[in-house]
Amino acid sequence: AQSVAQPEDQVNVAEGNPLTVKCTYSVSGNPYLFWYVQYPNRGLQFLLKYITGDNLVKGSYGFEAEFNKSQTSFHLKKPSALVSDSALYFCAVRDLGKSTFGDGTTLTVKP
């Protein structure tokens, strides 16, 4: 069975500072990993994915994620946070057409 853990319910950062949202995963085969963002009263929007290859994946809106196989982690990062990045972020692992989502991390970026 596959699983995802997002250890932080909430992450607070100041605008302009770097941000990290953590995710660890468990999967029996090759990991297909995704990050999604959800704004209030909207559905989830795809940010980036790791399938294979480079451990640093670049995605939308300046976000990137670092895949670490030995630590089974896939942390979301951004060098300089914006107030508009404030949202709910979900990590997901995908296998055989089905996704398992983490419980989500609320990111708040303060001016």
Add this chain to the structure above:
Amino acid sequence: NAGVTQTPKFRVLKTGQSMTLLCAQDMNHEYMYWYRQDPGMGLRLIHYSVGEGTTAKGEVPDGYNVSRLKKQNFLLGLESAAPSQTSVYFCASTERVDYSNQPQHFGDGTRLSIL
């Protein structure tokens, strides 16, 4: 392209009533999914479909039924609504080609309250 469209956006039901949530996608995707989102619990898979005429149970299927009569539509039914089914329901779709590495496309949700 509209992407994934869910109707209705909001609904209030009384315990025991029935209703159907509609999901429509215009991307010719093979795979479609229904999730529920509850505070602090992420998204939980209710039912899914790998193609027209097929459905399968997900993680929390009890109390729900689904149908996929047309490729572009995926219906979620509540036969006898219960307060525990108060939630936000999301539909999603995915391309079939090498389906595990494709992102899901989500609708904006249906907010359902059962009194």
